Structure formats: C-alpha cells, structure tokens
Amino acid sequence: MTLTVASVMPKVFRIDDFLSPDNSTRSSTNTWLSGDTSSLTKKIYEKAAKLTRIDSNLFQNFHESSGAQHHSIAESLQVVRYKKGEEYTPHHDFVSPSINDRYQPSRFATLLIYLNDVEEGGETRFPRAVNNYNAEGLEIQPKAGTAVLFYNMLEDGNFDDLSQHGGNKVLKGNKWLANLWIWDPVIG
Ligand SMILES: O=C(O)CCC(=O)C(=O)O
Numbered sequence: 031m032t033l034t035v036a037s038v039m040p041k042v043f044r045i046d047d048f049l050s051p052d053n054s055t056r057s058s059t060n061t062w063l064s065g066d067t068s069s070l071t072k073k074i075y076e077k078a079a080k081l082t083r084i085d086s087n088l089f090q091n092f093h094e095s096s097g098a099q100h101h102s103i104a105e106s107l108q109v110v111r112y113k114k115g116e117e118y119t120p121h122h123d124f125v126s127p128s129i130n131d132r133y134q135p136s137r138f139a140t141l142l143i144y145l146n147d148v149e150e151g152g153e154t155r156f157p158r159a160v161n162n163y164n165a166e167g168l169e170i171q172p173k174a175g176t177a178v179l180f181y182n183m184l185e186d187g188n189f190d191d192l193s194q195h196g197g198n199k200v201l202k203g204n205k206w207l208a209n210l211w212i213w214d215p216v217i218g
C-alpha cells in the first residue's frame with residue numbers, strides 16, 4: 031500500500047492500491063453485496079489496521095449486522111450508493127460526545143474506499159483544505175480500489191474543523207463507496 035499525502039491541513043492521504051483490482055471491479059462489488067461479506071470485510075479491517083498502524087486486535091470483534099454500531103474501535107462498514115444527481119453536502123464525520131462522558135470518545139479517522147470508477151462528478155471534496163497555493167479546497171477523484179484516509183481529530187484531541195468534507199453531485203453513472211469509521215484507539 032502506498033500512502034500519498036493529499037493535504038496536510040486537514041490530514042488527508044490517498045491510497046491508490048488499497049484494494050487489489052480483483053476486489054474492486056464492479057462484479058466483485060456485486061459479489062460482496064450478495065453475501066461474500068465476511069472475507070472481504072476482514073481483509074479491509076486488516077488493511078485499515080496496517081495503514082493506520084493501530085493494533086489490529088483493536089479492530090476485532092466486529093459483527094456482521096449493518097448500521098453504525100460501536101463495537102470495537104471500528105464501526106461496521108457502511109456501503110453507500112449515490113445515483114446520478116445525488117450528493118452529500120459538506121459535513122463533519124465526528125460526532126459530539128455526551129458531555130457526561132469524561133473520555134469524550136468520537137470518530138477519530140475516516141477510511142473511505144471507492145468501489146467503482148465514477149463516470150463524471152462524485153469527487154470527495156474538502157472545501158476547507160488549505161495549502162500554500164490556493165484556497166480552493168481539495169478534491170479527490172473516485173477510483174475503484176482507491177482509499178482516502180483522513181483524520182477528524184487533531185493531535186490534541188480537539189475536532190479538526192478543516193476535516194469538513196462532502197461528496198460532489200454524481201453527474202454520470204453511479205458511485206459506490208464504503209466508509210470505515212475508526213474511533214480513538216486509546217479512549218474508544
Ligand atoms: O461521498 C463521498 O465522497 C464522501 C462520503 C462521506 O463523507 C460520508 O459518507 O460520510
């Protein structure tokens with residue numbers, strides 16, 4: 031796996047070869063959805079642990095049911111499909127923890143895995159990303175097998191406002207992706 035820095039503020043990385051071509055063709059996506067869930071998801075969780083250098087034991091004990099359940103530091107994979115004309119307006123992935131929980135756990139990082147090539151549109155956009163050259167934000171083109179890793183929290187434990195992102199409107203074709211949300215490896 032090769033990690034490319036896409037942005038420093040917020041911290042966004044692109045991994046072009048996250049899934050091998052075999053797993054990232056459209057027919058494999060269909061296979062996955064029709065029930066081959068456990069072997070592929072297992073592999074994705076293992077790769078996520080390797081990529082983030084977080085102990086893979088912390089990713090275990092996930093169960094198969096869908097929905098955003100917090101059962102280890104990793105949530106269940108959320109598979110998303112956008113049809114032509116659909117989008118996800120800019121938002122943050124972190125969730126505000128209960129004020130009564132002194133550990134204030136939240137979504138620490140997001141691993142987003144593109145499952146197909148989008149014919150037109152559907153870029154993942156970070157409108158607040160800044161760099162030396164412009165203030166136009168960052169856009170990442172969806173490509174089958176490519177993953178994007180970004181951090182919703184800063185090193186000091188505060189939320190990173192610059193991690194705001196969204197999915198541009200799909201102009202042609204469909205867009206499939208999987209979200210893997212990773213919680214703080216220390217406090218959960
Ligand atoms: O569609 C995208 O590229 C981003 C998806 C996203 O941000 C989310 O599902 O939370």
Ligand SMILES: [Fe+2]
Nearest residue numbers: 121122123195
């Ligand atoms: Fe998001």
